[in-house]
Amino acid sequence: MSETNLSVAMLEPIEDLGGVAQPLLQVNGLTKHFPVRGGLFAAKRTVRAVDNVSFSVAKGETVGIVGESGCGKSTTARLLMHLMPRDTGDIIYDGMSVGQSLSLRELRRGMQMVFQDSYASLNPRLTIEESIAFGPKVHGMADGAARALARELLGKVGLVPANFANRYPHEISGGQRQRVNIARALALSPRLVILDEAVSALDKSVEAQVLNLLADLKREFGLTYLFISHDLNVVRYISDRVLVMYLGEVVELGPVDQVWDQPAHPYTRALLAAMPSSDPDRRTETPPITGDPPNPIDPPSGCRFHTRCPFAEPLCANATPKLTALDRMGHEAACYMAIPGSGHSRAPKEETV
Amino acid sequence: MTKLVEISGLNIRFTGERTVYAVNDLSLSLGDGEVLGLLGESGSGKSVTLRALMRLLPKKRTQITGKVNVMGRDVLAMNEEQLSSFRGQTVSMIFQEPALALDPVYTIGAQIAESVVRHEGKSYAEGRARALEMLDVVRIPSAKRRLDAYPHEMSGGMRQRAMIALALACRPKILLADEPTTALDATVQIQILLLLRELQREFGMSVIFVTHDIGVAIEICDRVAVMYAGQIVEQGTLRDIVRSPVHPYAKGLLASTVHGAKRGQRLETIPGTPPSLGERPHNCSFAPRCAAAQPRCLEQLPGNVDVGPGRAARCVLAEPVTALS
Known part of the structure; x- marks a missing residue:
């Protein structure tokens, strides 16, 4: 990452401590519940936004998170960035746990985020150059150096600095603003960038431009991405591994091709089958599942998908299935049908393990 | 097929602090029992066209010229009373949110x-x-x-x-749908699309379906009109447009979908951004972004060229094709 061909000084990135084998990010049992006030006599209720989520992100990898609204993917991102306190769980950045061996200030340099709403995430009173230079200045860079860096980064994201540096966010288009947000995220030399629906609000032709840009920047700056999206096509295109979330839980994870070609969880299968067809002669004939995702306030017991699952059996409502390895490639699913000897009629026999 | 909706030479301009030429010289028709898709990116004028059909645009700030005929009646000439019986009974609309x-x-x-x-x-x-x-x-x-x-x-x-x-x-005889599935989750979107498809057959309605998502258009439309900068740049049957687009913008839009792209492979993109619509187009609006642009694209507005039965494109490239066939 030190060989980036920038002509100006960047902030020194957080040192790579653990080497290649150590995951850049390790998340264990991350949980966030929001209390909701019920009526006067109603029992207190909670939104289980993120429930016992564990995963890791290797260095240089792109991990995708997919799921429908309310599945907790954005809350997960915010918890990772420490934009809100978590209830329980560990977030370990390159072997260092935040708050102990790594300060929050250092974490923010090592991990940056790009949000969906490109306009709301920029200060309307700052010019684009000032917005990008703001972070490095907070972290001790001199004003002149920070502005030079901002202009350099603008060039890197495909915006001519002379034309854009002194403009305000409202003067440029959505695609251009998202490029500015990406430049701003890179200004602190992060090693991990969280992209939370970063291309979802863009038009298709602009989306393709930004995806190409992300691929270029990843190569040039040696970045690791956590890519959150509801668009399965985009996630498949950009990710190496993928997590499928449903109502605050990870229901399936693994290398993207394995998950796409052999989805093990019925929710993943439904999600994939719900993608509109790309062939006029082969339209979708029957909806893969019926109904809406349930309210994350007091989600269903046991497997949270059992209320919509065509294969649900009594045991599914009783206890939550654990993520279980399906092969040695890291493909895991939380479904009794994938757990040998679980008691589900479609589960494989125990001895096949 | 009888035409339920006939729009010809429609121009819509918003006035106020600045003038926006939202729709320019747009012509389209809708047959009985047909589902027509208006496909385009944000700001291409698809929703504005739909709203004009029901006269939902703010009266004070909108100038509409051209012809909008629905079942033989001139929509632009209706008074308030006629409009309110026209809405709901003849034409009805569903919205994104x-x-x-x-x-x-x-x-x-x-x-x-x-x-x-x-x-x-x-x-x-x-x-x-x-x-x-x-x-x-x-x-x-x-x-x-x-x-x-x-x-x-x-x-x-x-x-x-x-x-x-x-x-x-x-x-209603005609249903106007303005991105009705865009705000929905994937598993719900497909349910609503299939429901609309079923109801359209059951009720024998004609539908104009506005969307930016080609996949959605493929699931529901018979015919598609691709819009860019307030104009229809190409229209034809869904199959023709998806399989063999003629206009470079339609081509680019279809090529830039991520669907089926290999990881690590670069995506095809349309460079640049759409024009601002601050003035009336006097040449091809897509020319600055077009790889196949010629000097004459900048000189005058390309005409609507018939490429085949029920198929037209607004591009100089479409011309030689007709000359040959």
């Missing part, structure tokens, strides 16, 4: 009943009965109970079904 389109202080049943009472002169009790029937039609479970539900008590997919029930309550 049902939470905003439905009235939050009335129950679903009351809203549907009101529209039946207002448009068909029936009694309120008959209106309620129709409301119940409609909720069944859109497959809302336990419809009887849902009649007395307020919009905020329903989930997004359920609300969208309720809005479709409201729009179809007076059996």
